[in-house]
Amino acid sequence: MAEREADRSVSHTVRAQLALRDLVLSGRLRPGERISELQAxxxxxxxxxxxxxxxxxxEEEGxxxxxxxxxFMVKAFSERDILDSIELRGTLEGLAARFAAERGVSSRDLEPLKECLSEIDGLVRQDPISVEAFSSYVALNARFHALLTELSRSPPLIRQIDRASALPFASPSGFVMAQSALPEARQILLIAQDHHRVVVDAIENREGARAEAIMREHARLAARNLRLALRNRTHLDLLPALALVTAG
Amino acid sequence: MAEREADRSVSHTVRAQLALRDLVLSGRLRPGERISELQAxxxxxxxxxxxxxxxxxxEEEGxxxxxxxxxFMVKAFSERDILDSIELRGTLEGLAARFAAERGVSSRDLEPLKECLSEIDGLVRQDPISVEAFSSYVALNARFHALLTELSRSPPLIRQIDRASALPFASPSGFVMAQSALPEARQILLIAQDHHRVVVDAIENREGARAEAIMREHARLAARNLRLALRNRTHLDLLPALALVTAG
DNA sequence: ACATGGTTCGATGTATACATAGAGTATTCG
DNA sequence: CGAATACTCTATGTATACATCGAACCATGT
Known part of the structure; x- marks a missing residue:
């Protein structure tokens, strides 16, 4: 009921987009499989x-x-495709961080970033980290990356980063949940959080090259998580979208 | 007549897309102006x-x-937007060049690149450079950049570069014609061609960082051309799309 | 005179009927 | 028995009719 009410507020197009996206990401359709309009x-x-x-x-989402x-058909991704998408996202976020550092940001703009940092600190303090804390981390991490991107104050760049992060594989928090089952989980989160802290520091001190480099390296954490998740296939159910990954 | 014949071979959608794109890029519509479906x-x-x-x-084209x-309405661009789009494109092409260098390319793959280099050499040898030569340069330059992008052998990256180059401002050859009227024209083309040569050399020797850096710097030539064109507004008719640039 | 309400117009969002091209299958001929 | 051809069926491409939402304008009341 409430769902029908909520549905009425958005257009049919958006509703269909959400439903079909979920369908594809759930892995119920095989890569290469045609998705006909009538079926949809x-x-x-x-x-x-x-x-x-x-x-x-x-299709434009990728x-x-x-x-x-x-x-249209469901797209297939190779492991290399996903690693490249992550490197691509890291490169763009690096550019955003460099823009922010070079152009300067007010302490007022940095405030929400630092607040995000504190909240994440509160989460990673616990050992071991609960599943709920992982969920909260995903949300806060997404928020941090969005805020950082905004700091570039470059609409064209923000647009491209959004597009590059649209694929769940490439998104900043894509593999956080998958790592939640790993023993190295907390360690990785602590390193990621250090990256967050360093990039804020670099931007604050207008160190453009440093800000850019650390965001590139930061994205490579996601690449490491992906490799871990693919080797250790026991918890793949946390990421049904990996069904789209083919041998390639 | 022949036009009607040719038109019949492509879908109405594509025909409309081409016609509307031309309309927008011709500058006959003002930025911010609504473009209604019935009008279209x-x-x-x-x-x-x-x-x-x-x-x-x-819309997805930007x-x-x-x-x-x-x-929908016609999008407005600030000078900063365009400069950022160029820097963005340079960053992505830099990543493509680095991928190519790091992953290695066969001499067979480099052959068409080098052929492109030779043909461009033939053009920039003349002094002064004719308008026809500028046109040929635009085509060859686009070809060189496309081939270079392909060398990355990364479909996700190629896709993003294509999208980033879709805007005529951001495209590798966006401002070549605008510079054709400038006294510094030949000088700039010689430098650009040196960049081309250097990036091929860097890829051949698997110098990833060098290949990346030179492509970034290469894109900044386009930024310089843009600034020259905007300062020296006498030959703006060569680029009607600049009507989309607002004060910002 | 200004603000607020209602009405009208025109825009986009949606559904569906029709045209057409392509793929798959069955049948026939060599 | 295999291959080629023709036919059918289903898919998308296109046009259009209808529903609905929003904006602009006019009128009215304070």
């Missing part, structure tokens, strides 16, 4: 027009691939 | 459905901006 109509309950819009938007003869 | 229908001659698709695609209440 049945799933989402809206007509072909908004379904079509949703499919186009999911989750679907256009079939030359028409229509 | 009259211009393109196709019905609302493909027009709608074309508008969505032009030429249009969605209006919260629905519909």
């Amino acid at each position: 109509v049945e799933i989402t309950g809206v007509s072909r027009t908004p379904v079509r819009m949703a499919l186009v938007r999911l 989750l679907l691939e256009a079939i030359p003869s028409g229509g | 229908v009259e211009i393109t001659g196709v019905s609302r459905t493909p027009v709608r698709m074309a508008l969505v695609r032009l 030429l249009l901006e969605a209006i919260p209440s629905g519909g």
Whole structure:
């Protein structure tokens, strides 16, 4: 009921987009599998027009691939694709950090960043870290990265970072939950948090090169997490989207 | 007539997209101006459905901006936006060059790059450089950059570079024609060609950091060209798209 | 004169009917 | 028995009719 009410507030297009994205990311569709409009109509309950819009938007998001003869299929990713997407995201965030450092930010702008840092500190203090704390970390980490990106004050760059982070693999918090089951979990989070602290310090002192370098390295933590998760396949259920990863 | 024939081979959606893009880039629409679907229908001659698709695609291209209440308007760019877009493109091409260098490329892969270099050499040898030569340079330069991007062998990165270069401002050859009227023109082209040569050399010798740095610096030539073009507004007619640039 | 309300117009969002192209299958001929 | 061709069926591409939301403008009341 409440769901129907909430649904009515957003357009059919958005509803279809969310439903189809969840469907793809749940791994219930195999990579390369065609997703027909009629099929999508049945799933989402809206007509072909908004379904079509949703499919186009999911293609630009990178989750679907256009079939030359028409229509869309679920995109397949190699491990290398994902590692490259992470390096790409790190490079863009590095550029954002450098812009912030070079252009200077007011202490007022840095305040929410530092608040984020403190809150994360509170989470990683516990040992071992609870599953709830991991969830909170994911949210706070996403917030930190979003705030950092904003500091660049560059709409074109912010736009590109958003697009690069749209794929759940490439997003800053993509593999945090997957690592929650690993023994090294807390260690990795402590290192990540140190990166956060260093980049704020670098921006504050207008050290552009340092800010850029640390964000690049920071993204490589996600790459390490990915490799750990793929080697240690016991907790893959935490990341159903990895079903889209093929041998490649 | 021949145009009608050619038009029939592509979908109405693509036709509308091309027509509307030209319209926006010609500067006949002011930044911030709403572009209604019915208006677009009259211009393109196709019905609302493909027009709608074309508008969505032009939004992702970055030429249009969605209006919260629905519909699209022509996007406005500040000079800073364009400079940032160029820096962004340079950063991504730098990453592609580094990937190519680190991962290694066969001499067979480098062959078309070197051929491109030779052809450009032939063009910049003349002094002064003819307008036709500038046109040829634009084509060859685009080809060189495309080949270089491909060398990264990273589909996610190639995809992002294509998207970042979609805006004519940010594209590698965006300001070449604008500089054709400047006295420094030949000098700039010689420097650009030296960059091309250096990046190929760096990739060949697997010098990742050098390849990355030179591509970043290479993009800054475009930034210099932009500043020259904006200061020296006499030949702005060569780049009608600059009408989209607002004071900002 | 200004603010507030209502009404009207026009815009986009949505659904659906129709055209068409392509893929798959069955049938026929060599 | 295999291959080629024709046919059918289903998919997307397109056009259009209808619903709905928002904005602008006018009128009215304070």
